[in-house]
Amino acid sequence: MxxxxxSRSIALQSLFEWDFYGRQEGAIDKIVEKNFKExxxxxxxxxxxxxxxxxxxxxxxQIDKIIVQSAPEWPLEQIxxxxxxxxxxxxxxxxxxxxxxxxxxxxINEAIELAKSFGGESSGRFVxxxxxxxxxxxxxxxxxxxxxxxxxxxxxxxx
Numbered sequence: 272m273x274x275x276x277x278s279r280s281i282a283l284q285s286l287f288e289w290d291f292y293g294r295q296e297g298a299i300d301k302i303v304e305k306n307f308k309e310x311x312x313x314x315x316x317x318x319x320x321x322x323x324x325x326x327x328x329x330x331x332x333q334i335d336k337i338i339v340q341s342a343p344e345w346p347l348e349q350i351x352x353x354x355x356x357x358x359x360x361x362x363x364x365x366x367x368x369x370x371x372x373x374x375x376x377x378x379i380n381e382a383i384e385l386a387k388s389f390g391g392e393s394s395g396r397f398v399x400x401x402x403x404x405x406x407x408x409x410x411x412x413x414x415x416x417x418x419x420x421x422x423x424x425x426x427x428x429x430x
Contacts, residue, residue, distance in 0.1 A: 276384070280389075281303070281306050281307065282324050285302045285306050285324055286324060323364070326363050327363040330367055331359065334362045335359070338401065341404045342401050357385050358382070364378035383398050386398040
């Protein structure tokens with residue numbers, strides 16, 4: 272398992288456990304440390320896990336609001352705990368990470384893979400639908416600039 276994928280798995284398992292045990296303040300540090308020992312004893316870059324976990328929790332209110340808006344037929348409490356935390360992690364990467372480090376399509380694909388690995392039969396499709404909706408909204412608000420046409424990219428020639 273690639274290092275960044277393993278890091279995402281540890282972050283997801285930690286967020287799930289934190290959510291499962293009532294989201295107690297201060298508990299996340301102990302949970303993450305325990306999960307390093309259990310699931311990633313040789314993991315070299317632990318900073319990425321901490322970045323994912325802390326970033327997700329720092330933006331939790333905004334992320335949960337986006338989930339509610341993007342999946343209006345599913346109240347947040349009715350989304351399975353695994354899917355809810357996969358969405359939180361995926362949305363954190365999609366919205367708040369540096370695009371040159373984690374391109375949007377990579378963030379979405381990684382979240383889908385986590386959902387397939389840890390969630391139920393339809394988790395991958397559900398996560399894909401929600402993250403795809405958010406990505407399309409981002410694209411409509413901030414379209415990427417078109418590459419210059421051939422004539423625009425050539426310097427003016429003086430006659």
